[in-house]
Amino acid sequence: xxxxxxxxxxxxxxxxxxxxxLAALAGLALMVAPxxxxxxxTWLAGGNLLWTNTANWSATxxxxxxxxxxxxxxxVGTVDLSATTQSISAxxxxxxxxxxxxxxxxLNAINLGYGNGAAATGTVNVTDYNSGGIVINLPTVDQNAxxxxxxxxxxxxxxxxxxxxxxxxQKYGALTFGSTAAGVTNSVAGGVCxxxxxxxNQTLFQGTxxxxxxxxxxxxxxxxxxxxNSVTIGGHLANRTTNGNNDRPTTxxxxxxxxDVKVGGDLIMDxxxxxxxxxxxxxxDKALKLQGNxxxxxGRLRTSVTxxxxxxxxxxxxxxxxIYLGNTSGTKIA
Numbered sequence: 001x002x003x004x005x006x007x008x009x010x011x012x013x014x015x016x017x018x019x020x021x022l023a024a025l026a027g028l029a030l031m032v033a034p035x036x037x038x039x040x041x042t043w044l045a046g047g048n049l050l051w052t053n054t055a056n057w058s059a060t061x062x063x064x065x066x067x068x069x070x071x072x073x074x075x076v077g078t079v080d081l082s083a084t085t086q087s088i089s090a091x092x093x094x095x096x097x098x099x100x101x102x103x104x105x106x107l108n109a110i111n112l113g114y115g116n117g118a119a120a121t122g123t124v125n126v127t128d129y130n131s132g133g134i135v136i137n138l139p140t141v142d143q144n145a146x147x148x149x150x151x152x153x154x155x156x157x158x159x160x161x162x163x164x165x166x167x168x169x170q171k172y173g174a175l176t177f178g179s180t181a182a183g184v185t186n187s188v189a190g191g192v193c194x195x196x197x198x199x200x201n202q203t204l205f206q207g208t209x210x211x212x213x214x215x216x217x218x219x220x221x222x223x224x225x226x227x228x229n230s231v232t233i234g235g236h237l238a239n240r241t242t243n244g245n246n247d248r249p250t251t252x253x254x255x256x257x258x259x260d261v262k263v264g265g266d267l268i269m270d271x272x273x274x275x276x277x278x279x280x281x282x283x284x285d286k287a288l289k290l291q292g293n294x295x296x297x298x299g300r301l302r303t304s305v306t307x308x309x310x311x312x313x314x315x316x317x318x319x320x321x322x323i324y325l326g327n328t329s330g331t332k333i334a
Contacts, residue, residue, distance in 0.1 A: 038066040038089060045073040051081045051103070063088045065129060068111075071098050081105070087129050093120045096145055100124035104151075108132045112139050112147055121148040125179075133157035133190070136165045136175070146173035146201070153178055155188040160213055162190030165203070167219050174201035178209060180229070185210055191235060195219045202226050210234075214265065217241050217252055226253045227261055236265035236292070239299065241280045249280045256285040256304070262312065266292035271299035284308040289315060294323040 042058040054060050063069040065087040074095040081103025090109035100122040106129040112120070126149055128134045134155055136147075155163045165175070178186040184207065191213030194203060202224040214235035217225050219242075239252040250271070254261050267290055271280030281300040291312040294301070307317035 038068070040068045040070050040092075042070040042072060043076075043079075045076045049077050049079050051079050051086060051100075052084060062086070065089065065106075068092050071095055081124060089129070093147075096120060098122075101151075107134065109135050109137060111137045120145060121150070123151045124149075125151040125154070127154040128157055128162070131156040131158075131189075133159050133162045133164070135161075138165060138167065146176065148176040149178070150176065150206075151179055152181075152184050153186040153188075155190070157188075158190040158212065160191040161193035162213070163188045164193040165195060167195045175203040177203075177205050178207035180207040184208065188212065191215065193218060194225060204228060205231065214238060216268075217250060219250075224251045224253055226255050228255050228257055230260045231258070232260075232262045232264075234264045236268050237261075237263045237288075238266075238268035238270065239280060239282050240268070240270045241299075242271055251281050251283050253283040254286050254288055258286040261286070261288040262291075263288060264291045264312070266290075266295050267309075268295045268297070269299045269301050270295070270297040287317075290318070290321065294321060296323060296325050 039059065041061070041063040044056055044058060047053060047056050050056065052062065054062060057063065063086070066089050068090040069086075069088050070092045072094045075097035076095075077097070078099035078101050080101060083103055085104040085106055087106040089107065090111055091105060091107055092111040092113065094113040098120045101124055104125040104127060106127050108129050126134065134153075134157075153163070157163075186207055186209045188209075188211045192211055192215045194217045204226045206228045208230040210232045212234045214237070215231075215233045216236065216238040218240045225239075237252075239250065241250040267282065267288070269280075269282045279300040280298075281302050284301075284303040284305060287305050287308050287310050289310045289312045294309065301323075307319070309318045309321045310316060311318045
């Protein structure tokens with residue numbers, strides 16, 4: 001709607017000027033101007049590999065904190081953030097062969113839609129924008145390309161799913177999370193929640209990690225979730241998966257190469273065991289330090305070491321640790 005305001009230059013009553021009123025109205029117009037909307041800004045891949053070069057983006061401007069940075073052209077190379085921190089809503093990778101380095105991405109989602117082929121990887125550091133957590137949305141079509149975040153991961157959200165994966169019920173490639181650089185700690189203030197699909201590949205947490213809440217797998221299939229190096233968990237370590245598509249089991253594994261795993265809560269196996277198809281399980285190939293109890297409600301607890309549970313404080317074998325069994329049919333301990 002258009003409004004004529006030429007009359008505001010007139011004089012009213014005793015000749016008082018309306019200049020101050022005009023200024024006030026102009027200020028109000030500025031305040032109610034529409035805010036920028038979230039948008040998808042697509043990488044053009046036609047120039048250099050600098051994130052900070054506006055000519056490389058479809059909007060001829062850098063993606064902002066409300067935007068999705070979208071990558072659709074395969075085998076482009078490693079995108080350089082020029083030692084800056086770039087705040088975006090989401091990173092969408094819909095092609096193969098990308099890398100990200102030399103800076104930090106502050107975001108709340110990574111959307112993976114790439115297909116078979118070269119790995120989509122990143123050595124860039126990652127943190128959650130506005131402490132909103134980070135979710136990895138897995139592909140919605142079958143594909144086998146891996147995804148790696150080997151820079152430092154810092155999540156400030158205290159939510160139970162502060163760092164999470166969301167299942168797609170599709171096959172996808174191996175996932176690797178965490179920097180292995182000396183003196184670098186990957187951290188999640190809240191919990192880690194893995195809600196995967198029917199992955200035939202592993203999800204690997206490498207390097208040094210501190211996790212304030214629970215570390216839990218809640219869905220999966222034919223996959224292995226592995227803790228490789230040093231992991232300190234403030235809450236519970238739990239495999240709560242039922243068998244996935246076609247009764248495919250999920251294993252939560254403490255690897256033999258692990259230097260130290262400490263769990264401040266309970267070790268929980270609360271999944272399913274299906275005769276003939278295998279069992280969801282926890283596999284201990286390196287003893288862990290446990291503050292709480294061992295709780296087996298369903299599925300299987302396996303170990304390849306003589307004393308799998310150590311005292312949380314002393315690190316010595318905790319032979320008095322009680323293992324509590326639920327009433328679930330098919331529960332096994334080997």
